[in-house]
Amino acid sequence: xxxxxxxxxxxxxxxxxxxxxxxxxxxxxxxxxxxxxxxxxxxxxxxxxxxxxxxxxxxxxxxxxxxxxxxxxxxxxxxxxxxxxxxxxxxxxxxxxxxxxxxxxxxxxxxxxxxxxxxx
Amino acid sequence: xxxxxxxxxxxxxxxxxxxxxxxxxxxxxxxxxxxxxxxxxxxxxxxxxxxxxxxxxxxxxxxxxxxxxxxxxxxxxxxxxxxxxxxxxxxxxxxxxxxxxxxxxxx
Numbered sequence: 001x002x003x004x005x006x007x008x009x010x011x012x013x014x015x016x017x018x019x020x021x022x023x024x025x026x027x028x029x030x031x032x033x034x035x036x037x038x039x040x041x042x043x044x045x046x047x048x049x050x051x052x053x054x055x056x057x058x059x060x061x062x063x064x065x066x067x068x069x070x071x072x073x074x075x076x077x078x079x080x081x082x083x084x085x086x087x088x089x090x091x092x093x094x095x096x097x098x099x100x101x102x103x104x105x106x107x108x109x110x111x112x113x114x115x116x117x118x119x120x
Numbered sequence: 121x122x123x124x125x126x127x128x129x130x131x132x133x134x135x136x137x138x139x140x141x142x143x144x145x146x147x148x149x150x151x152x153x154x155x156x157x158x159x160x161x162x163x164x165x166x167x168x169x170x171x172x173x174x175x176x177x178x179x180x181x182x183x184x185x186x187x188x189x190x191x192x193x194x195x196x197x198x199x200x201x202x203x204x205x206x207x208x209x210x211x212x213x214x215x216x217x218x219x220x221x222x223x224x225x226x227x
Contacts, residue, residue, distance in 0.1 A: 037165075045165065045208055046155075047216040061215070064121070069227070095164055104212040106155035108167035108176060 002026040004034075004096055004111035011117045012086050018115045019082040022096030029077035030054035032070055033099035036070060036081050036105055040092045050099060059103065084120045122211050124219035132227040138154055139196040141222045148189045153213035155196045156185055157166035159206045159221075168207075169194065199224070 003107035008019040016087060022034065035050040049060040053072040060070070069082040094114050123146040131137055154171035157165040161199065167176040169185035172192055182197040196203055206227050209219040 002168040022126075037218075045210075045222045047218060050216075059215075068145075072206040097165075100170070102155075103214075104214075106167055106170040106210065106212060106215055107157075107165070110166070110171075113164050 002098065004098060004109060006094075006096060006114045008061075009117070011116040011119070012084060013120055014041075014088055014118055016086050016118075017082070017084050018086055019080050020094060021058060022079045022081075022111050022115065024077045024079070024098065026094060027098075030074050032067040033103055034072065034079040035097050035099055036068075036079075037095045037097060037107070037110075038042075038092045039095065039113075045095075048081070048094075050103065052103070053077075054077065055105075062081055074116075082100065088118050091118045092116060122149065122214050122217050124209055124211055124217055126207075126209060126219035126222045128164060128222060129167045129220075130225060132225050133199055133201050134227045135201055137199050139199055139203070141194040141196075141207055141224075141225055143187075143194070143219050144209075145192070145211060147214075148206040149192075152183075152188050152211035154187070154190075154192050155210045155212065156183075157208045157210065158203075158205045159208065165208065171216040173209045188212075 036048040038046045048064040051058045053074045072079045097110040099105045127142045154172045156169040159165040173185045
């Protein structure tokens with residue numbers, strides 16, 4: 001079974017750094033793009049960016065370029081989403097999801113989500 | 121960037137009724153590269169439809185997708201109690217964007 005398991009909920013203060021993770025199993029991790037999607041409280045889905053773990057090729061949504069860093073460690077089948085300095089507006093649920101096999105395609109399956117709360 | 125506009129924002133229907141959800145793109149979506157997702161409260165989104173009309177694995181046949189170019193539709197032929205949720209469209213013909221969602225609620 002293809003599965004993505006994300007790290008647990010985080011509570012951080014503004015200005016702190018954070019790295020959340022997404023571990024893939026049940027498939028060849030290096031052969032599929034992984035994407036990150038933000039969902040702010042009570043709002044819709046926003047695409048943040050994607051990474052190809054095979055060679056770490058990364059694409060960012062213009063809205064998130066420079067705001068976050070996406071990376072992957074293929075040796076442990078894990079993708080990451082990282083902030084260097086969190087803001088209150090980063091409070092949201094973050095999902096990782098596997099793409100179908102192309103750089104831009106549909107997302108399936110999805111991780112369970114990681115809730116990030118940024119508050120002083 | 122292709123902007124996707126979903127309508128209506130909320131659809132109030134009874135179980136057994138037919139639901140028709142619209143997703144309109146600001147420019148043509150190449151090769152019908154459009155997907156639909158269902159999201160229930162407290163859960164991650166679930167893929168329903170890809171390629172505008174292909175059902176994902178395990179999705180009941182009461183869900184169907186249609187459309188091309190700039191106008192796409194998700195139809196639920198007979199609403200079951202578990203179908204009341206929020207539905208999102210997503211295009212992947214030019215980068216990736218999501219629509220704002222349609223909430224299907226019990227009337």
